[in-house]
Amino acid sequence: MATATKSTLSLPGTLHLYPTKEGSNPVFESADLSSSKVLIFLPGLFDGLGSVPYLTFLNYELEKMGWSLAQPHLSTAYKAFGRGSLQQDADEIEACVNFFKTARGKTEIVLMGHSTGCQQIMRYLTSEPARSKVDKVILQAPVSDREALASYPSFPPTFASLAAELYAAGQRDELVPGGKEAFAVDVTVYRAWSLACEGGDDDYFSLVSPLPLDQTFGKLPLSTPALFLFSSEDEHTPSASTTQPALLKAWEEAVPKELKFRGATVEGSHALKPEEGEERAKGWEKLGEEVGGWLRS
Structure with a gap:
């Protein structure tokens, strides 16, 4: 070995x-x-x-x-x-x-x-x-990612609902407010929804x-x-x-x-x-x- x-x-x-x-x-x-x-x-x-x-x-x-x-x-x-x-x-x-x-x-x-x-x-x-x-x-x-993020004390509790709301409104390519605080990097509405929301494209596991x-x-x-x-x-x-x-x-x-x-x-x-x-x-x-x-x- x-x-x-x-x-x-x-x-x-x-x-x-x-x-x-x-x-x-x-x-x-x-x-x-x-x-x-x-x-x-x-x-x-x-x-x-x-x-x-x-x-x-x-x-x-x-x-x-x-x-x-x-x-x-x-x-x-x-x-x-x-x-x-x-x-x-x-x-x-x-x-x-x-x-x-x-x-x-x-x-x-x-x-x-x-x-x-x-x-x-x-x-x-x-x-x-x-x-x-x-x-x-x-x-x-x-x-x-969704369940992990929800378990972190530092993750903003309203972030996922905001991302879902903006995604439903068709703003997928805009930067989501508070994204840098949630992820430490700028995040689009789409990627925030994909990672943090139920039914997001990353939500396999x-x-x-x-x-x-x-x-x-x-x-x-x-x-x-x-x-x-x-x-x-x-x-x-x-x-x-x-x-x-x-x-x-x-x-x-x-x-x-x-x-x-x-x-x-x-x-x-x-x-x-x-x-x-x-x-x-x-x-x-x-x-x-x-x-x-x-x-x-």
């Missing part, structure tokens, strides 16, 4: 440019660059290249298995999510998938999402018409009144096996120990019966961040086992 330490935080690799509707975006490829197999990693809100704590560890695990790791830079990375959408993300992810199929000759492509990267994968897989096929998906730390499961999990393609990895101490999931099993049960009942679908739990926080003074988190070993087993299955 490779160990990511302070001396291995740099990742050798290649920075590519993949074409998008607006021009081109960078994507960093590392691990086994000669491999025909690539795992495309999609991080969460406020994240970007290399910002998820376990990525260096994951890189070396993939290298041992003969895979490359790709980290695309989406237009909504870091603090730019407030003016974006899952639709925009899915378009750019598809462009990245197509780049690796054609320009890089990859024959096996897996998407792995962390946090909002999980919503991006759900949007990608359930889009109509169907997008470019990927072989498998891994969703690590899927959480409901709520326990209470999510987007209709028959239109989300029920539409997952049979050709794309899906692994969901919860974080046992996820600080963004209220009552995680009871919420996560209930979510998994609901999703298992909603997915097509023929779909290869599995859920598991990895010990640790939302992003599996190491404790202060530690070089690796206790859950990384299990994460490596789950990811490696899924890729080999």
Whole structure:
């Protein structure tokens, strides 16, 4: 088992440019660059290249298995999510998938999402018409933004209702008042509604009144096996120990019966961040086992 330490935080690799509707975006490829197999990693809100704590560890695990790791830079990375959408993300992810199929000759492509990267994968897989096929998906730390935001003492209690009111009034592209106080960045009415309101486009993983499961999990393609990895101490999931099993049960009942679908739990926080003074988190070993087993299955 490779160990990511302070001396291995740099990742050798290649920075590519993949074409998008607006021009081109960078994507960093590392691990086994000669491999025909690539795992495309999609991080969460406020994240970007290399910002998820376990990525260096994951890189070396993939290298041992003969895979490359790709980290695309989406237009909504870091603090730019407030003016974006899952639709925009899915378009750019598809462009990245197509780049690796054609320009890089990859024959096996897996998407792995962390946090909002999980919503991006759900949007990608359930889009109509169907997008470019990927072989498998891994969703690590899927959480409901709506339920998480409502649980934060600092989140303005009337913000969601204001966003819903302005969205219903057709002001989707305007900046929502108070958005910077709620999210620490400027946010459009549309993205505020999508993240914070019942029925918003990001609302895949709520326990209470999510987007209709028959239109989300029920539409997952049979050709794309899906692994969901919860974080046992996820600080963004209220009552995680009871919420996560209930979510998994609901999703298992909603997915097509023929779909290869599995859920598991990895010990640790939302992003599996190491404790202060530690070089690796206790859950990384299990994460490596789950990811490696899924890729080999």
